[in-house]
Amino acid sequence: MLSWLLLLCSAGVIAAQSQPYGFGQPATAADTAQKDLTVFPNGKGLPSGKGTADQGATIYKEKCAECHNEKGEGRPGQYPALVGGIGSLTSAKPLKTVGSFWPHATTVWDYIRRAMPFDHPRSLSADEAYAVTAFVLHLNGLVERTQELNEKTLPAVKMPNRDGFVPDRRPDIKSKR
């Protein structure tokens, strides 16, 4: 009798779990559009738009230089450098910047659009984000002043540290007792 009861109960639990709960609302295209910021290394997620380093220089001076300094050298201890450090990653004082460390140009665009300027994030238009990205990459010697970056050309920019990452290989420390 008891086992029969238990069987009934567990059957009830299984039935309750195997069907959808029906909670939540179907997401609309507008729900996705409202939050759709993710950009992937292959360019998926980039909106159409365009900008050059020359155009970006003006925006950078007005909206970025206060923190990142005139030429992207940053302000030590507060705001990171965007430029320099190429070849420093094996030294005693590695300088990790967009130029020396970031593996994908799309990440630069994604981060500028979602999180910059720091006190007014997501205030840049797509064209402004392409232009500022072009300027930051130009400071690193990676694009020409008048080279247009857009949703097609940005993912094609080869970053110096593109191959600088390896998968998690931990536990990598073999301790002795």
Place this chain on the structure above:
Amino acid sequence: MTEELTPPRRRFLALGASLAGAVVACRKAPAPSESGAHMRGYGERSPHEKSVRVVRELTKSLGTGSSRTPLGELHGIITPSALHFERHHSGVPALDPAAHRLLVDGLVERPLTFSLDDLKRFPSASRVCFIECGGNSIGEPGANLPDVQKSHGLLSCSEWTGVPLSIVLKEAGLKPEATWMIAEGADAGRMSRSIPVSKALDDAFLAYAQNGEALRPEQGYPLRLLLPGWEGNTNVKWLHRLQLVDQPAMSAKETANYTDLMPDGKAQQFTFVMEARSVITRPSGGQKLAGPGFHEITGLAWSGYGKIARVEVSTDAGQTWADAELQAPVLSKAAVRFRYPWRWDGKETVIACRCTDETGYLQPTRDEFIAVRGLNSGYHYNGIKPWRVNADGTVTHA
């Protein structure tokens, strides 16, 4: 039903009004009394208790930076919510829970949005687990930080309650090609991390409560991702989107930050698990022993791989080690309190602890860590932390 209750409710309100009047009267003419202060709806600690987080704000954006838990002044394994460490990359947003929606979209059969009320209708689960910032102890291998709040204070442990993520993903219907999930917060910078779907389906959950009440704003109110054992940054706060995809986004926080630069110039990436670690919290740097005699050595151990199996303590600068007692229950991916009875002879010495987890992982020494990862990796430092007990009873980094 409502009508039946109305008259008593009115009487109750009237009683309340007369009591309020009595309170006012008492305040006007305080009579000597030993009955103490008024009761209060939401409690506060004694004014004699002063433990606080050490706050370090980094930039011109308000509330951006970190604050560290005063581990040396706490007991047990649960961190009081008000003292849980913080690390914010774009401040603490003020979110209206009634307006907040979690979007689950991308490679799912049924893209859905959930309100908080929707999520709370699902079967719930509670779990005690630690959260440790991937950058806890950044600089420690080279810098010898002076106290445990500065050296280890980006670790806290809470009981979290929410809905298992596997249930929510099943509701949306994962497509077979969904291998990654982009978790994004509603903070000003919309911080996002790419999470393997395998973790999402394993033990991840969506937490709306911490230590029995709603999440604190600085812990992600009203909703955060909880990935037991994984670095703090992946436990995305103010969660408003889970985008199912077939590749990682390579976001800034999983490339520029939270990657481990190795001596050969390559950086280990997606180093999610916080490896096993322990530290003595009493006696620890900045504290002072009252004098020779009995002192309990106590501290915390934790592992992102599972349960802590063993903690050993040395009181003679690592020459000999003895097992510490582990306070039950020992929970997987949670902090464990250990204790070791000690009679101090009043002479200068070095004390330390080291742990082993259930997978057999051994906490490395500082030198063993540096031998493999060098001094530039920054994140995920978990070396043994020795403390020097000086003859005058003061405790400093060894």
